[in-house]
Amino acid sequence: MSIRYALLGLLAKQPQTGYDLFHTFKTQQIYYWSSTHSQVYKELGKMEEEHLTTHDIVYQEGSPNKKVYTITPDGERHLIEWMIHTKSKPAKIKDEFLIKTSAFHVISKEEAISLLHRMKAHNEMVVTGTGQWKEQTFQGKKPGYEQVGEYLTAEYGIRYAQMYVDWCDWAIKEIQSLPENTES
Amino acid sequence: MSIRYALLGLLAKQPQTGYDLFHTFKTQQIYYWSSTHSQVYKELGKMEEEHLTTHDIVYQEGSPNKKVYTITPDGERHLIEWMIHTKSKPAKIKDEFLIKTSAFHVISKEEAISLLHRMKAHNEMVVTGTGQWKEQTFQGKKPGYEQVGEYLTAEYGIRYAQMYVDWCDWAIKEIQSLPENTES
DNA sequence: CATCCCATGTAAAAAGTTACATGATTTG
DNA sequence: CAAATCATGTAACTTTTTACATGGGATG
Numbered sequence: 001m002s003i004r005y006a007l008l009g010l011l012a013k014q015p016q017t018g019y020d021l022f023h024t025f026k027t028q029q030i031y032y033w034s035s036t037h038s039q040v041y042k043e044l045g046k047m048e049e050e051h052l053t054t055h056d057i058v059y060q061e062g063s064p065n066k067k068v069y070t071i072t073p074d075g076e077r078h079l080i081e082w083m084i085h086t087k088s089k090p091a092k093i094k095d096e097f098l099i100k101t102s103a104f105h106v107i108s109k110e111e112a113i114s115l116l117h118r119m120k121a122h123n124e125m126v127v128t129g130t131g132q133w134k135e136q137t138f139q140g141k142k143p144g145y146e147q148v149g150e151y152l153t154a155e156y157g158i159r160y161a162q163m164y165v166d167w168c169d170w171a172i173k174e175i176q177s178l179p180e181n182t183e184s
Numbered sequence: 185m186s187i188r189y190a191l192l193g194l195l196a197k198q199p200q201t202g203y204d205l206f207h208t209f210k211t212q213q214i215y216y217w218s219s220t221h222s223q224v225y226k227e228l229g230k231m232e233e234e235h236l237t238t239h240d241i242v243y244q245e246g247s248p249n250k251k252v253y254t255i256t257p258d259g260e261r262h263l264i265e266w267m268i269h270t271k272s273k274p275a276k277i278k279d280e281f282l283i284k285t286s287a288f289h290v291i292s293k294e295e296a297i298s299l300l301h302r303m304k305a306h307n308e309m310v311v312t313g314t315g316q317w318k319e320q321t322f323q324g325k326k327p328g329y330e331q332v333g334e335y336l337t338a339e340y341g342i343r344y345a346q347m348y349v350d351w352c353d354w355a356i357k358e359i360q361s362l363p364e365n366t367e368s
Numbered sequence: 369c370a371t372c373c374c375a376t377g378t379a380a381a382a383a384g385t386t387a388c389a390t391g392a393t394t395t396g
Numbered sequence: 397c398a399a400a401t402c403a404t405g406t407a408a409c410t411t412t413t414t415a416c417a418t419g420g421g422a423t424g
Contacts, residue, residue, distance in 0.1 A: 002280060003383080009287035019403050031275075032282035036385060041405060062393060064403040076290060083284045083291055083299075091215075091279035096186060096272040098216035098340065102333035103193035106264055109329070115267075145293070145364055149286035152355050156282065163347040171336050180329055187411085203375055220413060225377060246421060248375040 002089075003043050004052075006033045008079040011053060011071040013146070018044050019066065031126075031157050032091075044069055052078055101171075109180050113172050120168035126161035130154060186273075187227050188236075190217045192263040195237060195255040197333070202228050203250065215310075215341050216275075228253055236262055285355070293364050297356050304352035310345035314338055 010021055021044075022037040024030055047053045052075035055067040071079070097119055104112040134154040143151040194205055205228075206221040208214055231237045236259035239251040255263070281303055288296040318338040327335040 002278070002283075005280070005287075006283050009283050012287055012290050017403075018405090030286075032277050032279040032286075034276050034278075034384095037403095038386085038405075038407095039384060045405095060402095063401090064390095064392075066403060079287060080290055083287060084295055088280040088284065088303075091277060091281065092218050093216050093275060093277050093279075094186070094218070095216040095275035095277075096189070097275065098337055099186075099190050099193050100267045100272065101340070102214075102216075102337050103189075103196055103263060103267060104333050104336065105330045106196050106260060107267055111268055112332075119272075142358070142362060145362055146289045148296075148359065148362060149288050152288070152358065153282055153286050155354070156285070156351050159347050159351050160344075163343050167340050167343050170339070174326070174336065175332065178326060178329055178332060201375075202377090221375095222377075222379095222414085223412065229377095244374090247373090248420080250375060 003033075003035055003039060004047065005079060005082055006035070007040065007043060007047070008052065008071060008075055009149075011069060012076060012079060013149070015056075015068050015070040017066045017068055021069075030153075031160070032153065047075070051075075104175075109175050109178070112175055116168045116172050116175075120165055120172075123161045123164040123168070127158055127165065130157045130161065134158065187217075187219055187223060188231060189263060189266055190219070191224065191227055191231070192236065192255060192259055193333075195253060196260060196263060197330070199240075199252050199254040201250045201252055205253075214337075215344070216337065231259070235259075288359075293359050293362070296359055300352045300356050300359075304349055304356075307345045307348040307352070311342055311349065314341045314345065318342065 006025075007021055010016065010024060016024075018037065018041045022035065022040045025033060025035045025040070044053065044055075048055065048069075051072055053069045053071055055069045057065055058068055059065050097115075100115060134151075137154070138147075138151060190209075191205055194200065194208060200208075202221065202225045206219070206224045209217060209219045209224070228237065228239075232239065232253075235256055237253045237255055239253045241249055242252055243249050281299075284299060318335075321338070322331075322335060
């Protein structure tokens with residue numbers, strides 16, 4: 001029921017195909033939602049039944065034909081209603097790394113630190129990657145109001161990853177300063 | 185397949201009931217995983233079949249009897265194997281608020297700012313709440329290695345919420361400095 | 369006297385993932 | 397010539413959520 005709004009939000013920016021939408025989830029700066037192509041196509045079908053979207057078929061030579069979906073006025077009303085009058089559910093996070101962190105006591109300090117180093121490196125890449133995307137897209141300028149969403153969420157992504165990097169650094173130091181348990 | 189490790193991680197700290205485990209997910213400083221009681225009970229049943237856990241029944245007067253689950257040596261081996269040799273999948277985040285953010289262009293600046301203020305207030309409460317829990321639990325002292333998990337993840341929770349607060353502040357200022365779109 | 373806490377479970381529905389299926393064109 | 401990209405979909409399966417079900421004791 002909620003991938004729906006993610007799709008409507010993206011379609012409110014511009015008409016797109018299911019393929020485009022899936023790739024936005026997969027590759028773009030959308031670390032705050034995830035999905036698979038099968039789910040995207042399914043939901044697009046449902047939304048069309050409910051008149052929240054329509055599609056036009058674009059015939060292409062060389063590439064397969066595609067269905068470009070457009071949000072309807074009904075769809076946009078639906079989206080705005082949700083945005084303003086529906087209280088956001090708390091974010092659902094499933095972070096395997098933090099589960100591992102919470103069980104660090106069952107492995108050695110060295111192994112824990114090694115895991116943290118890897119995680120730090122990964123998040124450093126995210127900071128760099130998202131930073132580059134933001135720079136390329138906005139070139140140091142402030143966006144127009146139509147692009148404010150991407151602008152704000154890109155910055156969020158950078159801050160989130162940077163927070164993770166800093167926390168990894170801190171955690172490594174903390175662990176190093178602790179005496180290891182001799183029992184167990 | 186992954187709630188399993190969250191449960192094993194918690195059971196590796198101390199034997200607990202399904203009820204306890206669910207409440208840890210629901211209320212405790214575990215913003216990095218979420219679940220429901222029905223899923224917890226089901227998974228505990230499965231894990232027992234696979235000899236990763238066992239349970240003892242504690243008979244109580246007044247309250248219902250309870251099943252206290254304990255991780256087995258097999259279960260602990262399973263957990264450690266996963267922690268060290270299984271690469272963590274990237275965190276899956278489903279944050280409705282960021283979907284709303286990404287679609288801010290369909291609502292007014294005032295409404296967007298109002299949503300950000302509410303989100304900021306919520307995260308300020310999280311910072312305070314988690315900070316108090318950490319203070320109560322560790323009282324400014326460093327934990328022993330058996331408690332390192334809670335210590336590190338509590339700090340993570342505080343930093344995460346603080347990052348959200350700071351980002352909200354930044355986003356509010358950014359939006360105020362942008363000219364609103366007159367079209368659409 | 370209503371609601372919350374303790375405590376455990378099942379059943380049904382919804383959401384999400386993985387695998388199956390197809391097929392031309394482009395890139396290395 | 398193998399792999400990746402474009403492009404869409406279905407089927408089977410797994411995971412997750414919501415609702416149903418029960419019931420005593422404590423709290424306001």
